[in-house]
Each structure stands twice: as structure tokens, then as C-alpha cells.
Amino acid sequence: MALVPSAPRDKYPPLPDDTFPWKEPPAVAITPCDPWPPPYYLEDGLRKVTPYHFTYNTYCKQRWRGREILDIFASEFRDRPAEYYEQAIVEGRVVLNGQPVPSTKTIVNNGDMISHTLHRHEPPCTAKSIGIVHEDDDLIVIDKPAGMPVHPAGRYNFNSIIEIMRADRGYGWNPLPCNRLDRLTSGIMFIGKHKQAAEVMSAQIRQRTVKKEYITRVVGEFPEGEVVCEKPILQISPKLGLNRVRANGKEALTVFKRLAYYPPTARDRTSQQEELPGETDAQGQPWKKLQGYSIVRCFPVTGRTHQLRVHLQFLGHPISNDPIYANQRVFGPSLGRGHSESENDEDIMSRLSRMGKEEVADAVAYHDEMVEAYEKRKAERMTGENCKVCDTPLYSDPGVHELGIYLHARRYRCEEGKWDYETGLPDWALPPPGYEGLAESMKESDPLAVDLKQLGLEDGEEGGKDAEPMNGSAKAQLDAASDTRTAVSSVV
Template identity: 85%
Template structure:
């Protein structure tokens, strides 16, 4: 992809000298906006994107109002250091409402549009194709691969569900997601082919007429029976994607039901030290469970946070099952804020100085090479923009053991499901469930019996939430989507 210098007419004129001292920014090397076709290529079972120049246009978010522009960039966006953003503002690669920013201390107000042109380096994603569960004239029901965000967000743009589907079906096609899954989560998603279809499905999801079932693999022996968690959830750090159980958080309720438990093999549970270099002892001694999840509300990271609180986090979750961040207890029963700063500091090092250390990264089915292979700063920088470069992610970083297996209309109009993911099937040498049964189906849970739903009326639908650290929104008209996972 050829790079060309922008013409003088593309530059923003300097502000008057009598108001602000302003240095003319240097020529910016750019490629045409939104290069087409997207510069994808496949390598080592990963979908990669050639680096390209790109301009983010982001409206001022509510939490940004009244804050200095450099403070917003430095605190909200993790992929580059504060020094980079300071230089970008000074050199004119960041503009406010289409005009150069006079100072890094300029305060951002409601209605402002921040534009940031940068040489974009997207992280690799899985090369697994997007599965089609059902398609008609109105909707496409997909099986989303783990490791792909739904919308362009953060460091991801072309490596997102929307842009991959657009690349497959044509530049003019506008896929409209009706629900959202976290980047690391796989499973059922609805894509509207036109606005009315997307609005209708989104309304169904918001109105609680859709029952959702997730499947997950968690640390240890999960209790039998129907386990209800009603702990409120608070967003602690949008930059790090951290949410915790807090009394002042938003109401959140989930029903869990164990599907299978696979204990460790006695002849392998020999290492007692959890700091052993092979790191297998802790997981082997506890085994793992396959658990069905029935979210009644739809908070960000709801299932992941509730499972951590119960002492059974998703076993390869790089945040909530991370021993280097939460210690040996993995945050079980934590609902106080006294250690939040320490947790955020340790979490902030993941992928930079440290490699994430989730419990199942020590799975005996993952060889030593994959345990050591992980996304981390290499110490090298891009020759064009001096951006710090990362290594490729390991297989264990492309997703977590959380899958949206089934969505069903309670009125019986439609029902879509996938099979169990490979990681939920019985391991070699064990017998266990290979499909859902009526007895273990959380969609059949009697909510009135559990005291979670009034017989005469239902609660309003879950709050709609954003993706957290979104740096750019390419949708021309937003569709309300319910968060999940």
C-alpha cells in the first residue's frame, strides 16, 4: 500500500499569532481514508492487517466533559503512552472540532468532536471464519468466533465482526448488530440486514422476551443445583476493562447450573507449589466445571464478575482468573474497594511488562511453547510512526471459555443454538455431557420459584451499555444493543 504526503490544502490553517503561539505541523503521511479492500492477510492461523493511516472521530463522552484533552487520552486509551498523545496534540495529529488544539490543557466540552489521525497497528485476531447459524431476508444469525470485537473499538477496526462481514459482502453493505458479545466471548449474535429488522430484534432483547444461555468452563468444583448471584456490579476502570462487585454498583442477577465436573487425575496431582515453573499444580488439584449461565440482567462482564465473586472464575480469563493480579484467592467474595488501586496497577502491566497468568494457561493440554508465547511489547518500534510494537498473541489469548450457546424467543417464534464448543466436551479419559438436557437447561429455570420474577409483571430490560474503551464509532446511526457476557 503506497504512502503519499498530504497536500498543503489538507492542512488546517494556524490560529492567529496574537491569540496562541502555533507551530505549523509537519506534513502527515496518509493513505486514502478507509482503504478498500481491507489490507487483510493470513499468517500462522491469524488474521492480520497491514498497518495503515486512519482518523478516529469521537464525540465527547459524558465522563470526558470538563477534562483536559491530554488527560482524556492518557487515562482512557491504553495502547500508547501519554508522551505519544502529547506529541500528537502538539504536532496537529489531534484536532478538536476540525481545528488544531491550542494546548494539551484545552478543556473538552459537551458536543466537541475529537479527531486523531494515526498510523494504525491492529492486533491479529483468529483466522476462524464467522459461522452462519441462520439467514433470511431480515437477519443473519452468526456464531461469533472468540477474540473479535463486534464494533471497531480500541486498537481494532478491520479486525471486527462488522468490518469482516462488510469485506465479505461488499463495501456498501451495512451490518447492524442487534446484540453484543465481549471480544473474548464466542457464540450467537444477530445481525440485521436493514434498520427495521435490527430495531425489532433489539427491542425483543431489551424487553426480556428472549431467553439467553451461555456455557462456560470455570475453576474448581462448582456447586450443584441452581445457584443465584445477585451482587451489584460497578465499572472500576473503563481503560482496563475492569468491573467488580460493589454495593453501589448496578443491579445484576444471574442463575448458574453445573453441567459437569471433571476432577484432576490422581496420578498427576503431585506438584504442591503453585509457583512451580510448569504451573500446572493449582488447576490439576482442583479440576474444572462446565457451567450453564442464565443472565437475567445484562451488565458488562456480568458473568465473568459473578463467577469470580463465587470463587469459580472462568479458568482462562486474563482479567478475573489472573493470579498475578488478584492473588491465590482470585478475588473470591471481594466487594470492598480498598485494593482497587493495586489491582489496577498490576492489571495495567499485563501485556506490557508482564504476561497475563490466568489459571488455565497452565493447562496440560497447552504445550510449553504456547504457554510462553503471548502478546507483549517487543521493545521494537514502527519505522514510520515510532509506535511500540507487540508480538503476536498466543492461542490462549484469542478468547475465553465463555460461549453464547442459545437464544430463544419465549413466545416460541424462533430458537437458535450452537453445539457445545470443544473446550466444553469431556476431556480424554472422562465421561460427561456432550449436549444439553432438559434437566440441566437453565432456560427452563423457574424464575418465580427462585423469587427473581413477579408472576404478574416483569422488570424492565437491562441497561444498555457501551463497549468500554471505544476510541471511534463508525456507525452512522447507533442501534441500541444489549450487553452480554
């Protein structure tokens, strides 16, 4: 018997009244252009990306629920002014669940997908290569360069650890980060080669069976001995990346130990008199009275966002090249020392919002280290020019001094002794010319490490997910040991 083709059938046969029982879901916007390989090019020590068209797809975050769509864009994203987002919604470049948005006042609800198509301009990142500390069949342990974000986020996509490694190893390879560092932070990170390996390592980190240690360089002469800072941290502005010590914040605990102090040289003191025009605070005082710097070892017991940066600022010794927390134009001559009240938050956010736009994000280290005037002015800020394709305001390239801060994840180790990975000290942590000081990695017999073990304290992760609160037993042991260490109240 011969085979004959059958007539096509409707996917959903009509009901007697010619209605369909189910409505097709709206199509979700997809990236209209996904260039491969990524359009990288290297220039002046920077990894750059040629602008390209791209569609952001993101589900409604918890803090967005019940808010107007224009309010979300205007308050959460700093890249473009509110007028741009309003026009994008009206013209259909922003859609909700694949459908045009009826109004800029449309409410966004849980489960909604927001899509935004635009001509994407990625900021440059460092051209330094990603260091490989260890690699096996399951994991790659990398030494992350400063100035390179881990995941595509915000203005960054191809200029991220994930996409750079994918470009190096092939489009089909899917690197799976097991921990996260801030974009400005360098150091140890774990990349899973497959899902099972990533889940195992991530579980170890969540269970606090991994000990972490950071090295930083801070303003001034940090106190000797162990300094414990137990101050809660609250997110003030997700748009600006600002976090502060607040009584109603999340519990946070960090242990610090000074490794070295380097006072200012005679040359530094002389250069203090060579102040650049206009670089004084409102009281006519120098932006920063030179006082040298310290190299400090950090053990975060909890893992709040910006925990080390915020605690160091609160103690009066911010990371000396931190563009947020060591910025005198934002926090004034005191650099936010001991601040825990909210009365100045609006002024601080207003001043911080101008950094990188109308003003250079100028940390105190640029004065302490005698950076030449032209280098200080070579910083990311709006140029006043617009893109010829999309009319987006363009930014200048960041200076080398903006690509990272003096914060390095130096060592990660398993408390059971199964593995231990570390890097050498960064160049900025080595003794300056004419000084003697720490030039090698620290040994396991360090008194702070022994003391932490006795206290039963467990490390957290700077910039990672919120960790569980410290248990009462650990707190009691810490209180009992308070007579042997410097309390926060005596430092501030």
C-alpha cells in the first residue's frame, strides 16, 4: 500500500466556538547580535571591546517588585540618565515579558522578564592575563587580576573573567566560578570545569571549611597587634555600590593584623608642599596629611559585600587607593572614620554619584604616592562626546591607577589540610625603596592564625554571599580574648 502525506494538524484544535484553549506565551527578547569571537583588542595596557548591539534579559529582583519600571531603571542603573531610559521604554527598546511596555509607570511584578536592547559600550579592563595557580581535571585555581569583574554584569560583558576564559578555551566551554571577588580586588578564585566540581567546592566555601586570607595596604599607621572590628554593615545604595557601618545592618566581623608600617620619606614630606591648584578641601587644608601607609593582613569571619573596605574605613585606615571609601571629595578629611549614623547619607551619595562623571574618582593614594598630574587626570569620566550610532555619552579610558585597589585574596586553604593555594605578595605590598620589611609569604606559625584557631573563628569572603551569623560559642570565646587584642572602640 502506498504511503501518502497526511494533512497538517492544528497545534491546538479549535473548540466549538472557535476559541483556543490556551494562549501562546510571548516571545522573550534574545540577543540580536552575539559576536564571536568577542571583538577584543589591546591598547595602552587595556583590554577593550568594540561596541556592539546587545539585549539585556533579567528577571524581576525582589527589591523591584511592585515598583514602576522607569523608577527601577532610574534608581538602579548609573550608566545612562533617566531621560534615556524613559525614551527607550516609549520607543520599545525596553519590553516586559516580550511585549511593549504600555507606560513608564507600568508596575513590575515577581516573575516578570525585563529586556533592554541597546548599543553596548563596555568599559576597558586590564590587559593583564589571568594567572593559573593550579589546574586539574575538575578545577582551575586562578590569580584574578584587579580591575576585571567575575561575571557579566552592569556595563561589563565580554570584559569579565568568565567570558575571557571562554574566549581563550572555546565557545562551548562553560567556566563555573565557585567564589567571587569584587571587580577591583585581585587574588585566588576557583573555577569549576564541570557542574559537580563546582558544586563540591562551592559547598565547602558555604560551610566555612575553607580558610581565607587577604592582604591590603591602608592609609596611615595601623595599630599593632590583632584588631577586631565587629560592626554591622548595611547596603546604602546598590546603584553606587555604597555600603556603610549601620546599627540596623547585617552582622559582620573581621580580624586584622598589621604586617608592616612605612612612614613617609623626606621626599614625600617635601612633595606635600607641592599641592596642585584646587586640590584642597572646603577648609583650605591639604587633601591628605601624609602619614605613610601600612600593610595589613585580613581575616573576614563573615562575608558581607565590601566588608573589608567598610571596616577599614570605619577604623580610620581605608584602603589607600579605594575610589569610594578613601575619597576625600566624598567623605571629607576624616574619610568617614567612626561614622555610623545616616544623617549625611544623601550628601555622600550625591557627591559619590559625580565621581567618574563630572569629577575624577580621586583616592588619597594618588596624593601620597606623588602620581604625576597628567596621570591623575587620565581617569575615566564623561568626555562630552556622544556615540554616532546610539548617541550615548562616551567615557574616557580609565587610568592604570583606577583598575584595582590594594586588596588581594592571597591564600585559600582547606581546614582539613587537603589542599592549600596561595600567591606571592603583590608588588604594592613589598617594601618601598630604602625600607626593609616583609618580602616573602607569611608562615603558618603566624600568631594570628594560631589565635584564630583557638577562638574557633571561621573566615568569610569579601564580596561574597551573606554568611551565617557567628554562633554564640564563638562570640563568647572572642569576648573572653578581648583583653589581649585592640578593641574597635579604642581605635576609633
